[in-house]
Each structure stands twice: as C-alpha cells, then as structure tokens.
Amino acid sequence: MKCKDSLKCMENATIANIFAAMNKNNYLKMKLRSILLKPGSILFCTVSFFFFNVHAQTPADAVLMQPGQFCGAITFNNSSASEYWQGDSLIENGNVGTFTSQTIGAGFVLGVIKNLNVYASLPLIMNKPSAGFVEGTSGIQDFTIAAKYQLLDKKIGSGNLKALVSATGTLPASNYIPEHPYAIGLGCSDGIGRAILAYKTDLGVFAKAQTGYHVRGNCELARGYYFTDEEGYSSNIVDMPNAIDYSATIGYITEDSRTFKAEAEFSVFNSLGGFDIRPWDQGFPSNEMDAMRIGANFQYIPEYAKGFGLLLNTAYTLDGRNVWKTFNIGGGITYFFNIWNKEEAASAE
Amino acid sequence: MKKNIIVFSLLLVTAAITFNACEKDIPQGVTYTAYTYASKDEDGGTWDPILLTAGSEVIIDAPADVASAEYLAELAEVKDLNSSLSDDQQEIVDYWGNNTLVRWIEIAEELAAKYNLPPDPGPEGNYPPPVAPSGTTPASSDFPFSHPPFTCRMYAYISAAAYDAAISSWHYKYTYNRPALYKTDASIELAYPQNDIPSYPSEDAAIATSIEKMLNALFPNDVTYISEKAKECRDSRMWAGLATQSDLNAGDSIGRHVANVYITRSKNDNAKFAQTNKASYDSLVVIADAMWNDWIIWKNIDIPPRPVGVTPKFGGVTPWWIPDVETVRPGPPPAQGSAEYIAAEKEMLDFTENATKEQERIAFFWSDGPSTYTPAGHWNLLGAEKIVDAAMNPLRTARVFAYLNTAIHDAGISCWDTKYYYFYPRPAQANPEIRTTFMSPNFPSYTSGHSTFSGAGAEVLSHFFPGSAAEFEDFAKEASESRIYARIHWRFDCEVGLDVGHNIGDYAVSAAAVDGGE
Numbered sequence: 001m002k003c004k005d006s007l008k009c010m011e012n013a014t015i016a017n018i019f020a021a022m023n024k025n026n027y028l029k030m031k032l033r034s035i036l037l038k039p040g041s042i043l044f045c046t047v048s049f050f051f052f053n054v055h056a057q058t059p060a061d062a063v064l065m066q067p068g069q070f071c072g073a074i075t076f077n078n079s080s081a082s083e084y085w086q087g088d089s090l091i092e093n094g095n096v097g098t099f100t101s102q103t104i105g106a107g108f109v110l111g112v113i114k115n116l117n118v119y120a121s122l123p124l125i126m127n128k129p130s131a132g133f134v135e136g137t138s139g140i141q142d143f144t145i146a147a148k149y150q151l152l153d154k155k156i157g158s159g160n161l162k163a164l165v166s167a168t169g170t171l172p173a174s175n176y177i178p179e180h181p182y183a184i185g186l187g188c189s190d191g192i193g194r195a196i197l198a199y200k201t202d203l204g205v206f207a208k209a210q211t212g213y214h215v216r217g218n219c220e221l222a223r224g225y226y227f228t229d230e231e232g233y234s235s236n237i238v239d240m241p242n243a244i245d246y247s248a249t250i251g252y253i254t255e256d257s258r259t260f261k262a263e264a265e266f267s268v269f270n271s272l273g274g275f276d277i278r279p280w281d282q283g284f285p286s287n288e289m290d291a292m293r294i295g296a297n298f299q300y301i302p303e304y305a306k307g308f309g310l311l312l313n314t315a316y317t318l319d320g321r322n323v324w325k326t327f328n329i330g331g332g333i334t335y336f337f338n339i340w341n342k343e344e345a346a347s348a349e
Numbered sequence: 350m351k352k353n354i355i356v357f358s359l360l361l362v363t364a365a366i367t368f369n370a371c372e373k374d375i376p377q378g379v380t381y382t383a384y385t386y387a388s389k390d391e392d393g394g395t396w397d398p399i400l401l402t403a404g405s406e407v408i409i410d411a412p413a414d415v416a417s418a419e420y421l422a423e424l425a426e427v428k429d430l431n432s433s434l435s436d437d438q439q440e441i442v443d444y445w446g447n448n449t450l451v452r453w454i455e456i457a458e459e460l461a462a463k464y465n466l467p468p469d470p471g472p473e474g475n476y477p478p479p480v481a482p483s484g485t486t487p488a489s490s491d492f493p494f495s496h497p498p499f500t501c502r503m504y505a506y507i508s509a510a511a512y513d514a515a516i517s518s519w520h521y522k523y524t525y526n527r528p529a530l531y532k533t534d535a536s537i538e539l540a541y542p543q544n545d546i547p548s549y550p551s552e553d554a555a556i557a558t559s560i561e562k563m564l565n566a567l568f569p570n571d572v573t574y575i576s577e578k579a580k581e582c583r584d585s586r587m588w589a590g591l592a593t594q595s596d597l598n599a600g601d602s603i604g605r606h607v608a609n610v611y612i613t614r615s616k617n618d619n620a621k622f623a624q625t626n627k628a629s630y631d632s633l634v635v636i637a638d639a640m641w642n643d644w645i646i647w648k649n650i651d652i653p654p655r656p657v658g659v660t661p662k663f664g665g666v667t668p669w670w671i672p673d674v675e676t677v678r679p680g681p682p683p684a685q686g687s688a689e690y691i692a693a694e695k696e697m698l699d700f701t702e703n704a705t706k707e708q709e710r711i712a713f714f715w716s717d718g719p720s721t722y723t724p725a726g727h728w729n730l731l732g733a734e735k736i737v738d739a740a741m742n743p744l745r746t747a748r749v750f751a752y753l754n755t756a757i758h759d760a761g762i763s764c765w766d767t768k769y770y771y772f773y774p775r776p777a778q779a780n781p782e783i784r785t786t787f788m789s790p791n792f793p794s795y796t797s798g799h800s801t802f803s804g805a806g807a808e809v810l811s812h813f814f815p816g817s818a819a820e821f822e823d824f825a826k827e828a829s830e831s832r833i834y835a836r837i838h839w840r841f842d843c844e845v846g847l848d849v850g851h852n853i854g855d856y857a858v859s860a861a862a863v864d865g866g867e
Contacts, residue, residue: 091472094652095788131652133777135701135784175706177713181787218375222713225730227462227720232455234730235375280469281720282787 059119059146059166060210060247062198065111068341075105075311077330084324087276097131099182099324105332107144110339115150122173125184134181141185143173146192159201168192168212177222178285186285188240189217204253206263211246219285228286229275238286241273251297261299265315268292277322290321301336309334378455379733383447383541386742393744394520396865398513399669399751400610404520407606409599412527412549423593424534431538431590441581442589447541449553449582450511450746451733453560456578457507458722458729460568464495465719467791470653479657480626492570497798498663498761501725502620503567504750505669505758510559510611512751515744517603518552525549530590540589544742550599551592552743557582558604559611566612618667623660623765630657637772643684645779646772647793659792664766669755670856674766677853679845682773682795693839697776697783700836704786708834712786715799715831724799724828725757728806731824735814748866753809756857760805760850761798767849768793776836786835796846797838800829804850805857812858825850 065071082098083090107121121144128136146168154161170190178187192212200206219238226233251263274288295315301308311332317325394404401407413419434442445452468476481492493499527549531539561579565572583601586592592600625633637646649655664674671677683689700708717724732753736746773795776783790798807825811818829847832838861867 094470094474132788133650133781133783133785134788135786175710177706177709179713179716180709222710223716223721224714225458225462225717225721225727227459227722230463231377232459232462232722233375233377234379234455235377237375239375278466278720281466 059148059168059192059194060196060212061249062162062164062196062200062206062208064115064148064150064164065109065117066341067111067113068338069111069336070108070339071110071334071336072108073106073311073332073334075103075107075330075332077103077105077313077328079103079324079326079328081317081324081326085320085322086279088321090325093280095132095134096129099129100127101326102126103330117148119146119148119168120144127182127184129182137176137180137182137184139176139184140174141172141176142170142190144168144170156199158203159199162196162198162200164196164198166192166194166196168194178219179221179223179226179282181282183285186216186219186240187221188219188238188285191215191217200253202255204255206249206251206253208249208251209247210249211244214243214245216240216242221285226284228284238284240286241271241288243269243271243289245269259301259303261297263297265295265297266293267295274322283322287322289323290319291317291323292319293317299334301334307336309336379451379730379737381446381448381451381737384737384740385542386544386546387740388742388745389544389546390519390742390744390866391523393866394516394523396516396519396744396748397863398516399509399755400614401513401517401607404516407517407603409517409521409550409602411525412595412599415527415533420593420595423595424530424537427530427587427590427593428534428537430587431540434588438585438588441585442540445553445582445585445589447544447589447591448737448741448743448746450508450515450556450743450750451737452582453507453511453556454504454729454733454750456575457504457560457564458726460564460571460575461495461500461503461722461726462720463571464493464568465500465721465723466494467496467655467719468494474653476653476655478626479624479630493568494659495723496659497723497725497802498623498660498765500723501754501758501761501802502666503564504725504729504754506567506611506615507560507563508747508750508754509669510563510607511556512744512747513610514555514559514600514603514607515552515747517607518550518555518600519744521550521599521603522547522552527596530593537590539591541591546742548592548596550603551583551586551596552600553586554583554592554597554600555603555607556600556743556747558601559607560604562605562608563611563615566615614667619665620663623663623666625657625661627656630661633661633769634772637769641772644682645685645774647774648778649791650775650778650789651791655791658769659790660765661769664762664769666762668759668762670860671759671763671853674763677763677849678767678770679796679849682771682839682841682845685779689841690839693841694776694780694783696833696840697780697836700834701782701784704834704836709786711827711831712835715828716787716835717799718787718790724802725754725761725806727828728753728757728802728810731806731821732810735810735817739814745866748861748864749810749813752813752857752861753806756805756809756854757802759856760801760853763849763853764796764798764801764846765792767796768798771795773842776839783836785837787837789837794838795842796849797829797832797842798846799832800825800838800843800846801850801853803828804847804852805854806850808851808854809857809861812861 080098080100083092103123103125105121105123109117109119111117123141125141126138146166148164148166150164152163172185172187176184192214194210194212196210198206198208219240221236221238224236247265247267249263249265253261269291271288271290274286277283277287293315297313300310314329316327470476526547529545529548530537531543557579561575564575583597586597717727732749736749772793775789775794777785777789803825807821810821829843832843833840
C-alpha cells in the first residue's frame with residue numbers, strides 16, 4: 001500500500017522538497033530524557049526555502065530556472081530551543097538546557113529543459129545541549145534530490161498564475177544513530193510529492209500556497225528492541241508515520257525575478273500517526289511530530305556581484321507536538337551561471 | 350508529449366531511488382512456526398521443582414476415561430470450535446504456537462518496557478516520593494517503575510513458577526496418560542505438528558495461570574490486559590485441537606497452586622524494603638561517606654538531581670541460588686588517583702573524544718535503558734531464539750528460562766549489594782569532562798549491572814546450549830564493554846561485574862546439573 005502511495009505522490013514531487021522535507025519533518029525530536037533533535041531538518045527547511053530563491057528556488061516555491069541555468073548555494077543555519085513539547089505540554093529539561101543545532105548545507109538547482117528544474121543537497125549537522133553530561137553529535141545527514149515541473153503559467157488580469165509540482169527523495173547519507181539523544185536525523189528515507197500554486201502581479205507582489213505529502217521509509221535503529229505506545233518490537237526496524245506539510249506565503253519580488261525577494265511564510269507540518277513522548281522519556285523517531293511555524297526569507301542578488309547572491313532567513317515555532325520550540329536564523333551565498341544556452345538565457349532576461 | 354515523457358521518467362527515477370522496498374511486518378517477538386519437539390521427557394514429572402517440593406505436590410484427580418460420555422462430549426466441543434475458527438481465532442492460535450512460554454516471556458518484556466520509565470520531576474522539579482506513602486495506591490502511569498532490579502526479579506518469578514507448573518503438569522501427564530486428542534479422534538485438526546504427549550493436564554494452562562497470577566501481583570495496574578492474554582492462551586488450546594476443557598481445568602488448578610506458592614514467597618523476600626525513602630537513604634549515604642575515604646561517594650547527576658537512588662536495599666532480597674551476597678561480593682574498586690583509576694579515567698576521556706561509530710553503535714545496541722526490557726530481557730530474547738532453534742518442548746523451555754532468570758536475579762541482588770556497599774561514583778560525576786552517549790543511570794557505578802547480568806546469562810545459556818557458548822561469551826563481553834563505550838562505567842566496573850556474573854551463573858548451573866533434567 002505504502003509503496004503504491006509513495007509512487008503516486010512522487011509523481012508530483014520536486015526537488016525543492018528536499019529541503020522542505022528535511023526541515024519540517026524532523027526536526028525536533030527528543031530523546032533520552034533529553035530531546036533529540038533531528039534538527040537539521042528544521043533548520044534546514046527554513047534555509048532551504050530561501051536557499052534557491054534567487055534563481056531557482058526550492059522544490060516548494062514557484063520560481064523556475066531556465067534551461068542551462070545553474071545555481072549553487074552554501075547555507076548556514078542556527079536553530080536553538082530551550083523548551084519542547086512532550087506530547088502537547090511545553091516543558092524544559094534541565095539535562096539538556098538549551099539545545100542548539102547548526103547546519104551547513106551545500107546544494108544546487110539546475111534548469112534542465114523548459115519548465116523542469118532538478119535539485120540536490122547535502123547538509124552537515126552539529127547538535128549539542130548546553131547542560132547535562134550527554135554528548136552532542138554531528139555528521140552528514142540526509143542526501144536529497146528533487147525535480148520540479150511547471151504545469152501552468154498563465155496571464156490572468158494584471159499578473160500570472162503558476163502551477164507546479166515537485167517530487168523529492170531523501171536518504172540518510174551517513175550511518176548516524178537515529179536513537180542518539182541528539183541524533184542528527186530520523187534515519188529514514190522520505191519521498192515527497194508536492195503541489196504549488198502561485199499568483200504574481202506585474203508589480204511583483206505574490207502569494208503562494210503549497211502542500212506536500214511525505215511517504216517515509218523505515219528507520220533503522222542500532223538496537224534490536226523498542227517499545228512504542230503499548231507495543232514492544234523485537235527488531236531494529238521502525239515503521240515511520242507519513243506526514244503532510246502545507247504553507248502560505250506572501251511576498252515581493254523584483255521584476256526580473258532575481259534581484260531582490262522578500263517573503264513571509266506560515267507553515268505547518270503534521271505527522272500522520274506516531275505516538276507521544278512519554279513523561280521525561282527521550283524522543284523516538286516515530287513520535288508524532290507536528291509543528292506550526294512562521295518565518296521570513298530574503299534574497300538579494302546585487303547587479304555588480306557577477307552571479308553571487310545572498311540569502312537570509314528566520315523562523316519561529318509557534319506550536320508543536322513532540323518537537324523543540326525552535327528559533328532559527330540562517331543565511332547563505334548563492335552563485336549563478338549559465339552552463340549552456342548562454343545566449344538564449346541572456347536574451348530571455 | 351515527448352517532453353512530458355521525459356519529465357515523468359525523471360520523477361519515477363526519483364521515486365524509485367527513494368523507495369527501494371515496501372515495508373514488511375515488523376516482528377514483535379521470536380518468529381517461529383509450531384514444531385515437533387526434540388524430546389518428550391517422560392520422566393519430567395520427577396525433576397526437582399524450584400519451590401514446590403515435587404511435581405506431585407499439587408493434587409490433581411484422575412481424568413474421565415477417554416471412552417466416557419463426559420470425555421466424548423468434551424471432544425465434540427473441541428471439534429466444534431476447531432472446525433469453525435474465525436480469522437481472529439486462527440491468528441491467536443498461530444501467535445501462541447506450541448511453545449506458549451516464549452510468548453509469555455515476550456509479554457513480560459513488553460510490560461517491563463512499558464513501566465520502565467524513571468519518575469518525572471514535573472514542572473516544579475519535585476520527583477515523586479520513591480516509596481508510596483502507606484495506604485495509598487500509586488498512579489498507574491508510574492507504578493511499578495520497572496527498573497533493572499524490579500524487572501530481573503519479575504522474570505525470575507514468572508519463569509521459575511512456569512517451570513514448577515510444567516514439572517507438575519508432566520508428573521500428571523505421565524501418571525494418568527490421557528492420550529493427545531488427535532490420537533483418540535483422528536478427525537480433530539490439530540493446528541500444530543503432532544507431539545505424542547499426554548494432554549491431561551494442559552501444561553499451557555498451568556503455565557498461563559501461574560504467570561497470569563504472578564504478573565497480576567507484580568503489575569496491578571494491568572491485570573485486565575494480563576488476564577485477557579491468559580484467557581486467550583488457554584482458549585486457544587481448544588481452538589488448536591490441543592486440549593479439552595478438563596485438560597485446561599486441571600492445568601489451571603496447577604497454575605493456581607503454583608502461583609500461591611510463588612506469591613507467598615514474593616511477599617516475604619524483602620523486595621518490599623528494596624526501595625528506601627529519603628530519610629533512610631540519607632543515612633546510607635552518611636555511612637558510605639564515613640566508610641570510604643578513597644573515593645568521592647556516588648550521587649545522582651541528573652538535573653534536577655534525583656533525591657534517592659534506585660533500590661539501595663535490593664541486595665537484601667532473598668537469593669535463589671547463592672548463599673548470600675557477601676559470599677560473592679567483589680573486593681573494592683581502585684582508589685581515585687591510583688594507577689588503575691588514572692588509566693580508567695584516561696580511557697573515559699579518550700572515548701569522549703574518539704569513540705568510533707561502531708563503538709557507539711554497540712553502546713546503543715546494548716543500551717537496554719528506559720522504555721526497554723532491560724538487560725535481563727535482552728538475555729531472555731537470546732535464550733528464546735536458541736530454545737525454538739533447538740525445538741525444545743514446553744518443559745525444557747521452562748527449565749532454561751527458570752535457571753536463566755533466577756541466575757540473573759541473583760546477579761542483580763549481588764550487583765546492587767556491591768553498588769550500595771561501595772557507593773562508587775560514575776565517570777561523569779568524578780570528572781565532568783567525561784561525556785556519555787546517554788544518561789548515567791540512577792545508581793552507583795561499581796559494579797556494572799549489564800556486566801553482572803550478562804555474565805550470569807552467558808554462563809547459564811552456555812550450559813544449556815554448549816554449542817553456542819562462544820557466541821554467548823562474545824555477547825556478554827560486548828554487553829559489558831558497551832558500558833565503557835557509553836562512558837557510563839569504568840572498565841573495572843565492567844570487568845569485575847562480568848566475572849562476578851559468571852560466578853553467580855555457576856551456582857545456578859550447579860543446581861540445574863542435579864535437578865534430574867540433564
């Protein structure tokens with residue numbers, strides 16, 4: 001069943017999801033009486049949103065690169081929290097203090113043919129608590145690839161309506177331990193199908209709504225027995241709940257779609273299943289993780305910078321379940337150039 | 350169109366990379382299909398029980414003759430049930446299989462995991478009192494706290510009771526020799542392979558009832574669940590064509606008798622004194638502080654700190670095999686500042702900086718901490734796999750679990766005696782530069798519980814499965830070293846604990862060697 005669903009949803013997904021998926025899902029978990037964050041995701045997702053904005057964007061946005069255009073990015077994100085939701089109770093944990101997750105991400109987006117972009121990214125994550133005696137952890141998290149396709153770009157009134165779909169796949173890229181109290185990831189694959197609808201006026205004001213469906217593979221623990229809810233399993237394999245996310249964004253982008261962009265975003269991530277962290281227990285990969293966040297993203301590509309651009313983003317978790325109440329801030333540098341179709345690209349602009 | 354095909358293909362490739370396999374059912378216990386027993390053990394009723402005086406201690410009347418109208422009516426009832434099983438009933442028959450004790454151990458492991466949750470400090474930072482004020486019933490969510498001492502004792506009681514129930518069943522099986530149902534009526538569709546063992550009394554009913562009563566006493570907030578499971582187990586014997594109502598009733602009588610004997614012992618084994626209150630604990634700390642000048646004595650390093658350690662007087666619980674804890678208590682750990690201590694401390698700091706991924710994996714593999722079945726449960730799982738591989742009958746199965754778990758229990762009381770005798774600090778307490786992979790448990794460091802439990806477990810399982818002795822030794826060593834990799838134990842905690850565990854396991858093995866079942 002699940003496999004079938006996943007394929008179905010993958011038909012729609014794009015690369016942008018890479019980021020979005022990583023971020024939102026995971027990312028906060030608690031473990032071992034402390035919480036565990038799979039923080040990378042949270043952070044990263046925010047980052048990711050802006051990551052590719054300038055030229056091509058993320059699997060979750062409505063911007064496309066032209067064939068032959070390439071945009072690479074290096075991003076940094078810092079996410080921290082001193083409280084988490086244990087079930088729906090917001091608590092502090094003295095054994096963790098303030099949890100900090102830092103991410104360095106590298107990725108690119110490429111215009112392949114008209115209306116189709118592909119993406120790839122890989123984050124390095126460093127997690128650590130400010131209190132207690134449990135070590136932090138770090139490492140390469142999950143590799144993401146994605147593809148985004150524009151189905152529709154239609155002039156309506158004094159603006160354009162765009163519809164896009166994207167498919168994203170992520171896989172753990174190192175053998176990190178998903179049940180570490182401060183694990184860097186959920187240790188599972190994630191496939192995301194996403195649909196995006198955006199309207200941009202000729203003046204550059206835009207609104208966007210998008211939603212993604214996550215089909216997650218199994219998580220593999222180091223240990224061979226675990227207890228969830230009311231049931232014990234004599235296995236290292238954990239069935240992960242699927243998830244959905246959705247967001248609404250409003251913003252402004254300069255007319256050439258690349259010089260400057262600012263947007264505000266409201267986003268929600270919901271696990272479709274899973275269980276609550278038990279009192280003072282550590283988190284578990286298949287906990288029900290929900291988060292509602294607000295954020296803002298900016299990107300700027302100065303005329304004089306010869307293809308270089310800047311990203312800045314921030315986000316705050318308003319409400320959640322079995323995740324950290326994070327504040328994150330991130331930024332990045334992008335570099336844009338044409339690999340092929342140089343003349344065509346130039347004339348298109 | 351061509352473009353669409355390209356796009357579609359790309360998306361499919363993406364999908365395929367992400368999902369390389371469909372999910373399968375995740376096992377919740379040992380996977381086995383019902384089997385032909387490797388032996389029948391016709392003399393099993395003469396073996397020495399653990400607590401009963403003999404298999405004949407319970408009085409079970411002779412069954413009705415197989416030609417009697419009464420028995421034929423019972424058979425008809427079984428045939429009726431057996432020939433019209435619902436899907437749910439068939440699933441239950443398959444689940445319990447023809448070695449029900451394996452499932453009971455798993456149910457006990459699951460209960461252990463469920464209740465293995467250290468108390469939560471709550472928003473005010475006040476942990477609940479470690480001992481419920483007399484006359485009150487602790488809330489279900491946190492009672493009982495199924496920590497390693499509680500849990501090793503729990504496994505010992507249920508598996509020793511099951512063994513006595515099985516011996517008693519075997520005694521009457523081969524006294525009365527009521528044939529297996531399929532031999533009397535060939536039209537009964539036995540759900541499992543034929544094992545030509547007399548059906549009266551049902552050993553599965555005897556085991557189910559003895560464990561049901563014992564678990565109900567130990568997990569009073571889950572009696573409904575436990576009793577439902579026991580009823581399901583007994584009923585499934587009729588559905589499977591394995592037992593008639595009178596076979597079950599006789600087994601149930603044995604189970605009740607055995608449970609009474611065990612519950613009586615459990616009320617008088619001093620376990621009720623194992624968890625002290627704060628005042629009593631503080632006086633132990635004062636004594637330890639005065640007694641040991643060579644080290645800073647242990648204290649809990651959680652934030653906020655837990656006021657009382659886990660079961661300081663578990664060492665006073667009545668053992669099954671060892672004469673007393675003093676006899677097996679190891680000598681003192683090294684003084685802080687001694688060469689051995691400095692080497693151990695350096696090792697902790699080295700692992701803090703440079704533990705390999707594989708070492709960390711081993712630490713987590715054997716972590717067996719909160720929300721798990723504890724180290725004792727880990728050894729039961731290892732034992733269960735070998736038991737079904739060896740196609741053991743229920744009596745032999747019970748014998749392995751009984752000696753395994755009573756030995757692990759004695760390892761537990763010895764280790765806890767040692768812990769609260771020496772009050773030795775955890776590495777991260779002694780040197781805050783040391784970082785751990787998970788939190789240091791709430792009891793003193795020397796000796797390692799994992800190591801002691803595992804030494805005893807390996808010793809006993811190696812006796813019953815000599816062909817796998819090297820494997821068990823490796824597991825025990827790895828379980829022991831996992832605590833060093835996790836930096837929650839000093840090397841000497843682990844090495845000494847492992848040796849003491851082996852020694853204690855040997856007491857149980859010596860008893861097994863003369864119980865008649867060799």
